[in-house]
Each structure stands twice: as C-alpha cells, then as structure tokens.
Amino acid sequence: MHLPSLEMAVYPVVTMGHGRHRRRSLDPHPISLCSARSQTSSTSSGVRSPDVSSIQKAIRSVFRSSRLTVQQAERLPGRLYQVLLVTLADGSSLVLKCPPIYNTRLLRHEKHGLETERRTLDILRKSTQLPVPDIIKYDRQRGSLGCPFLMVSHMPGRHLCELSPELSPAERRTVDRSLGAYVRAITTLSSQQFGPVHQVYAEKGHSSWKDAFLALLEAVLRDAEDMAVTIPYDNVRYHVRRHAECLSEVTRPRLVALDVCDPQNVLLDERTKKITGLVGFTNAIWGDPLMSGGMTDNNDAFFEGFGECPLQTGGVRTRLLMYTAYRAIVQVVVRFYRPHLSVDDMEARRSLTYALNELARMP
Structure with missing residues (x-):
C-alpha cells in the first residue's frame, strides 16, 4: 500500500565496561x-x-x-x-x-x-x-x-511481561511465532518516503533510507550531548558513516514498529496464553524491516512466523549492527533523561560496545 508522499579520522576499536512485571499493577489510588x-x-x-x-x-x-x-x-x-x-x-x-x-x-x-x-x-x-x-x-x-x-x-488481556514466567516452552514458541507473523504483516505496508511516521505523513520524509537513518541516529546523539551522557560519540559517528552505504540497499520504505515485540506491549489471554492485542505504537518509522522489534533476538519461532530468517552476512549483518547501536544509545540516553525509572543501562552499554567493535572489524 502506498501513502502520500562527516569527514572523520580513523578511530580505534571501542573498549567499554561490560555490564535482558507481575500481574498488571493499577494505581493503588485510582x-x-x-x-x-x-x-x-x-x-x-x-x-x-x-x-x-x-x-x-x-x-x-x-x-x-x-x-x-x-x-x-x-x-x-x-x-x-x-x-x-x-x-x-x-x-x-x-x-x-x-x-x-x-x-x-x-x-x-x-x-x-x-x-x-x-x-x-x-x-x-x-x-x-x-x-x-x-x-x-x-x-x-x-x-x-x-x-x-x-x-x-x-x-483485553494481561501483558506478556506479567505472564512470561507462567508460559510453558510450547506456549512461548506459539507467542513468538505469532509475533513473527504480525511483524511480517506490518512490514508489508509501504510508503513513498523514509523516516518517522509523522514526518512522512507531512511529506517531509527522506528519499533514501541512508539519509533517514543517519538523521535518526544524529538526533539521539544530540539528545545525549544535551545531557552530557558519556558514550563514544566519535566512534559511533565514524563507524556508522564508514558503513553507511549499505543502508542504500534498502530501496522501499516499509512500516517499522520498533517496540511491537516489547513484552509490555503484547497482551495475552490469561487462559489460552495466546495474543489478544498489540499496543504501544508511539515509536514507528518508515524504513528497513530489519529494524523492527524482534529481529535481533535470534528467535527461531519468531522467524518461523515471519516466514524467513535474514542471512546475517554482508550488508544485512552490518545494518543489524548499526540498528543495535542505535537502540542501545536510545536506552542509555533514556536512563539519563528519566533517572526515576531506575533502569540499569549496563546491558545497553555492552550491546553498544559489541556493535561498534564488530563494525570496526569489518572492512
């Protein structure tokens, strides 16, 4: 479906410190x-x-x-x-x-x-x-x-994060398989521009995924700079720019719901343990399906539902690493913007370090 329409020096491999909900809790004072x-x-x-x-x-x-x-x-x-x-x-x-x-x-x-x-x-x-x-x-x-x-x-339903400990392996595979099928359905939708949903509907998107992704990345890096968050800015910009041409392999904008597989956004029937609803679509873009939620989990049941497992070679692996770095930076920055959430950002920092080191090893 169609909708309306850095010069860098070479930096070394990154080294950083290494460091994945109960029954719905309503306000005790509604x-x-x-x-x-x-x-x-x-x-x-x-x-x-x-x-x-x-x-x-x-x-x-x-x-x-x-x-x-x-x-x-x-x-x-x-x-x-x-x-x-x-x-x-x-x-x-x-x-x-x-x-x-x-x-x-x-x-x-x-x-x-x-x-x-x-x-x-x-x-x-x-x-x-x-x-x-x-x-x-x-x-x-x-x-x-x-x-x-x-x-x-x-x-209706309870959040996956609440019911996850109660799911049998077979029930969990069924959930993951369904999520894969849902992500496939979402990413079949196409537009004529790349970028955040609100920009594309205003016809202010990008003509290339490369430009759209670099703009997304730069925006979150500037968010980090605004709060003086400690991350390797130069390394991120350098390694992503060095491999940015592989983003040009994505030629058709597809709908990407970045948080669609987040356990807080998946509702299950408490009795059947099957998905009853998907919520939380405030973070969606027109871009590369590989950036969709669930794509980086290496979950066989998910890809069975999705219909294919993208080969992590060449440009595909490079793009996945760049998306891993982007997600990790977002998680780290959110920790500084909303410290009251008491979110541990060490796992995100480890993911960022891994992604940058892998990008640094690539020719």
Whole structure:
C-alpha cells in the first residue's frame, strides 16, 4: 500500500565496561468522582494530569451523549505516557493516552508520539487484521482535558511481561511465532518516503533510507550531548558513516514498529496464553524491516512466523549492527533523561560496545 508522499579520522576499536512485571499493577489510588481534582497538576505549558470530571466531559463530547458517566479512571503502568483505563457506569471501558507528566524531558523522537500512534493504528486497522485498538478520538488541541489525547478501545488481556514466567516452552514458541507473523504483516505496508511516521505523513520524509537513518541516529546523539551522557560519540559517528552505504540497499520504505515485540506491549489471554492485542505504537518509522522489534533476538519461532530468517552476512549483518547501536544509545540516553525509572543501562552499554567493535572489524 502506498501513502502520500562527516569527514572523520580513523578511530580505534571501542573498549567499554561490560555490564535482558507481575500481574498488571493499577494505581493503588485510582481517580474517582469523589477525588476528581486531587490529582491535577498544572504547568507553564498547560499540560496536566486529567481528572475524572474532565475525562467525563471529554467522553460525553466525543460520543455526543450527556448520559455517559465515568465510574473510575485507573492509571495503567507506562514508561512515558499517561495511560488511563476508563470504566463507564454501563460496564464498558476505553483507554485514554495523554502526554507525559509536566516535568518529563523528552528525546527528540518522542515528541510526536501520540500523532505517530494515531497514524500507525489508522493504517494497521485499515490494511491488516492485526489485533490493535480502534481509534475512538484523537484530539491534538487542549480541550476539556487540558492536553492532547488519544482515545482508543480497550484491548483485553494481561501483558506478556506479567505472564512470561507462567508460559510453558510450547506456549512461548506459539507467542513468538505469532509475533513473527504480525511483524511480517506490518512490514508489508509501504510508503513513498523514509523516516518517522509523522514526518512522512507531512511529506517531509527522506528519499533514501541512508539519509533517514543517519538523521535518526544524529538526533539521539544530540539528545545525549544535551545531557552530557558519556558514550563514544566519535566512534559511533565514524563507524556508522564508514558503513553507511549499505543502508542504500534498502530501496522501499516499509512500516517499522520498533517496540511491537516489547513484552509490555503484547497482551495475552490469561487462559489460552495466546495474543489478544498489540499496543504501544508511539515509536514507528518508515524504513528497513530489519529494524523492527524482534529481529535481533535470534528467535527461531519468531522467524518461523515471519516466514524467513535474514542471512546475517554482508550488508544485512552490518545494518543489524548499526540498528543495535542505535537502540542501545536510545536506552542509555533514556536512563539519563528519566533517572526515576531506575533502569540499569549496563546491558545497553555492552550491546553498544559489541556493535561498534564488530563494525570496526569489518572492512
């Protein structure tokens, strides 16, 4: 499917220090009608945590009914965005996704997350049979909630990260095989430009994957520099630029959901242990399918579902190493931007070291 349309010196091999959720935990103090204003936080930019009265007003406006009543709004676990499970008096439910809380510092690629998710869900609902939420409403204005929001249908199930310890080897293989098939379905969708979803829909993407990927990498390196994060900037830029021509092997933009296989974004039926939903599409680009979630795990069941296992030779292996380096840098930088998450970045630093050393050994 078609949509609208560094000069470097040689650096040595990198050496760095070496260093992969329980049942859904809802807010122990869910927002309720009797405490509607207790969780409101205002900011200079006007972004605040929505309360039940404003949520009810927004829902009534969306459905054009004054009879709808919000019974409860529970905060769901989330790494970045405010995610609320809203239960109505009639027993139905929906999910509201709002911007991060006011004092959250965002990386450059995170600033258009809601728009990206809305666009990605829209194309997936129209062009695939994947179990993803329906879009009920996307509002980029500061209306009754006081902030932009994405309203979607509620997907049943428990997160894979919660159920993973309970899965038998056969059940886990079934999940991985399904994820491979889903990633295949996503990457069959194509566009006419490369780059982040929101840029491509605005017809501000790139004509080549090489230019698009280098722009993504440079953006996260600048995020790191803004916070004085200690990573080997010169080595990263040099080795990626040295091998950048292999990125030109990718000639057709494919939809890439970078976090589609994240255990926090995969929902399972608690009884059958089969996938009931995929969520969390704030990080999606038009690019190389090899950059999709699940591609670097060397999981036989995943590739069985995907339909093929890319040979890690030549340009393919080089590209995979560059994508490993990119993901590792993102994980390290997030650790500095949001230290309250208490994320250990040592594994990401080891991955970065490995990827750069392997790129350094390549001719």
